[in-house]
Amino acid sequence: KPPSGSAPFLDVAGLRSLVCDVLLQETFYQSKGRPFLYRDHDHTFGPFLTQLVPALTAFLCGHNPLLASSALDLKPEVNYYWHHGEEVVVHGHRKGRVDPVRFQIDDKPHLQIRVPKQLPEIVPLESDLGEVPVIDHKPSKLPLFKKQYENRVFIGSKVADPCCYGHTQFHLFPDKLKRQRFIKANLEDQIEVVYRANGIASLFAWTAAQAMYQGFWSEADVTRPFVSQAVVTDGKYFAFFCYQLNTLALTVETVRNNPRKNICWGTESKPLYDVVEDGSVKGLNDEVLFHLVSFLLNRPKEL
Amino acid sequence: GVRQAQWLTKTKLVEGLPPAVLSIVNDPAHQLEGFEERVKHAISHARFWDTTEAAPRREHYCPVLFEDLIHVCRLMSAKYPSLTKRMLARNYRIAATWERESILLQVRGLNGVLMNSMTPIPPVASKEEVLATEKHVLETFYPISPTIDLQEVNVYKELNHTGFRDGYPYSHPHTLFFLESANIRPNRFRPEQLRAKMLMFAFGNALAKAKVLYGNDPKVLEQPVVVQSVGTDGQLFQFMVFQLNTTDLVSNDGIKNLVWIDSDQNLYEKAQCIPEIKKRVVTKPAGIYGFQPDTFKKFLALYLHGTV
Numbered sequence: 229k230p231p232s233g234s235a236p237f238l239d240v241a242g243l244r245s246l247v248c249d250v251l252l253q254e255t256f257y258q259s260k261g262r263p264f265l266y267r268d269h270d271h272t273f274g275p276f277l278t279q280l281v282p283a284l285t286a287f288l289c290g291h292n293p294l295l296a297s298s299a300l301d302l303k304p305e306v307n308y309y310w311h312h313g314e315e316v317v318v319h320g321h322r323k324g325r326v327d328p329v330r331f332q333i334d335d336k337p338h339l340q341i342r343v344p345k346q347l348p349e350i351v352p353l354e355s356d357l358g359e360v361p362v363i364d365h366k367p368s369k370l371p372l373f374k375k376q377y378e379n380r381v382f383i384g385s386k387v388a389d390p391c392c393y394g395h396t397q398f399h400l401f402p403d404k405l406k407r408q409r410f411i412k413a414n415l416e417d418q419i420e421v422v423y424r425a426n427g428i429a430s431l432f433a434w435t436a437a438q439a440m441y442q443g444f445w446s447e448a449d450v451t452r453p454f455v456s457q458a459v460v461t462d463g464k465y466f467a468f469f470c471y472q473l474n475t476l477a478l479t480v481e482t483v484r485n486n487p488r489k490n491i492c493w494g495t496e497s498k499p500l501y502d503v504v505e506d507g508s509v510k511g512l513n514d515e516v517l518f519h520l521v522s523f524l525l526n527r528p529k530e531l
Numbered sequence: 532g533v534r535q536a537q538w539l540t541k542t543k544l545v546e547g548l549p550p551a552v553l554s555i556v557n558d559p560a561h562q563l564e565g566f567e568e569r570v571k572h573a574i575s576h577a578r579f580w581d582t583t584e585a586a587p588r589r590e591h592y593c594p595v596l597f598e599d600l601i602h603v604c605r606l607m608s609a610k611y612p613s614l615t616k617r618m619l620a621r622n623y624r625i626a627a628t629w630e631r632e633s634i635l636l637q638v639r640g641l642n643g644v645l646m647n648s649m650t651p652i653p654p655v656a657s658k659e660e661v662l663a664t665e666k667h668v669l670e671t672f673y674p675i676s677p678t679i680d681l682q683e684v685n686v687y688k689e690l691n692h693t694g695f696r697d698g699y700p701y702s703h704p705h706t707l708f709f710l711e712s713a714n715i716r717p718n719r720f721r722p723e724q725l726r727a728k729m730l731m732f733a734f735g736n737a738l739a740k741a742k743v744l745y746g747n748d749p750k751v752l753e754q755p756v757v758v759q760s761v762g763t764d765g766q767l768f769q770f771m772v773f774q775l776n777t778t779d780l781v782s783n784d785g786i787k788n789l790v791w792i793d794s795d796q797n798l799y800e801k802a803q804c805i806p807e808i809k810k811r812v813v814t815k816p817a818g819i820y821g822f823q824p825d826t827f828k829k830f831l832a833l834y835l836h837g838t839v
Contacts (some may be wrong), residue, residue: 242615246615249618249700249701250618253618253620253695253699253701275621275622278621279618279619282601282602282605282619283615283618285602285605285606286605286606286608286614286615287608287615289606289608289609290608290609295606296606296609297569299572299576299599299602300598300599300602301581302594302595302598304581305582305583307583380583382583384581385576385580385581386579386580386581388575388579388580389572389575389576389580390572391572507696507698
């Protein structure tokens with residue numbers, strides 16, 4: 229796990245009451261109607277996350293000067309396009325020719341925080357991190373990479389924005405991927421996989437797009453690692469990920485002699501609280517809260 | 532417009548912002564360092580940088596600009612820790628009913644984004660000013676009925692509800708934000724109508740809160756309830772501070788409520804997304820023109836009002 233800077237004095241009780249207040253407002257106090265089509269995530273958890281992150285950011289900006297110059301995006305778009313591997317064109321007038329496989333990720337995190345300075349690296353750029361598993365199937369067998377339409381690279385705002393490095397993204401799961409559905413279908417071991425897949429894919433796209441904004445691409449590889457963090461949640465269970473991008477060189481020519489690998493660290497999903505009833509939050513999990521706070525307090529060493 | 536809203540809410544209009552807010556505007560201790568840079572970045576982010584297309588639409592940039600400005604204001608809580616005792620509420624519903632000269636009026640439904648705080652805003656007008664409103668005569672528009680252009684509805688329950696349950700810690704409505712973000716001009720409110728809408732909803736919120744605090748009987752309030760309101764279409768800002776002095780609204784005499792309105796404040800004149808080129812020469816490069824820092828200072832002052 230990445231080390232976080234030690235804060236001088238953190239008002240822990242204040243943090244706890246802030247989180248409880250936000251949670252209670254969205255679930256209990258504000259009189260909303262019933263969720264439309266039982267879509268809880270739009271009705272309760274979406275607003276909860278949208279309120280929680282700015283409130284925590286404001287609370288902690290005295291401790292982390294990087295947050296004081298940050299930019300907050302609500303439902304931004306993050307896109308990245310890259311080549312990796314080769315395939316033979318199957319039909320059409322270019323049949324038989326060898327083409328690089330094109331990948332495009334279009335992501336819409338619920339919230340993201342962008343900052344003007346890069347987060348510090350976690351491990352040195354050239355360290356040896358182990359092997360990446362090789363998969364033989366075509367990527368279009370996965371639902372994520374079926375068809376590739378537009379080639380877009382976007383971190384959430386254009387190149388002219390001074391806040392061009394990413395700090396933390398917050399992802400909210402749609403209702404289709406609720407835990408109960410997995411448990412009902414006897415697929416409990418797949419729950420963590422969903423969190424991990426979301427974390428790795430979104431963070432790779434974000435860090436690689438940030439690197440591309442700085443002028444690096446597959447022929448001119450990154451000279452410094454790009455680090456970003458993400459929190460993936462379904463409203464109650466939180467999983468934390470941080471990603472270090474060491475290389476962009478993934479095309480067929482450049483990947484041959486490239487010893488560098490990108491690495492993602494992540495936790496399992498843990499609940500933030502047990503239950504909300506009668507106007508109070510029961511079982512607030514301090515570990516998850518401190519994890520969230522240390523993520524937000526992460527900053528370069530010189531600040 | 533605003534005159535009709537004044538009659539319906541029994542309010543006296545004062546031009547400009549109240550002295551308490553103006554003192555916050557002019558006090559250099561409350562300025563954020565380098566705030567002009569940050570506000571310009573916020574405008575550029577909302578108007579230019581936030582999209583993969585060349586220029587974002589108003590539906591997109593109006594809420595983004597609002598979020599960015601609130602983010603800049605919120606970061607002031609490093610200096611004033613009591614600012615963390617605020618909470619935004621989106622998509623909340625308000626309900627308030629009152630009688631004006633035997634016509635039953637009500638304000639209901641989703642209106643804007645509300646910012647609540649744990650502590651109420653102190654009254655902005657002194658007691659003398661409040662008593663002086665007794666002599667003020669409300670404008671009537673004979674022969675036009677004051678309820679012209681209002682929707683006539685059959686009401687079965689006379690409802691008064693602040694939108695939140697009892698025991699909510701952030702129980703005092705602080706500021707209401709209205710974003711006119713429709714793309715097509717006819718779908719947006721004109722500035723005059725926007726101000727009237729702001730007045731009606733600020734009044735509705737204040738009335739609902741007063742009824743919760745002091746009961747349903749019409750009376751003059753010992754502690755007036757103050758609710759602020761900001762309306763914008765992404766470029767033009769309207770600022771309003773409303774003070775509810777009385778819930779006795781049936782008759783036309785007696786103490787009136789007060790509202791201070793600062794209208795039509797431009798945050799910037801023009802935001803050029805694509806440079807204007809005439810005959811292959813760039814006549815107007817892309818950027819923000821006519822930036823007015825005073826408008827943001829007023830926005831910030833309304834945000835800080837009540838805690839400083």
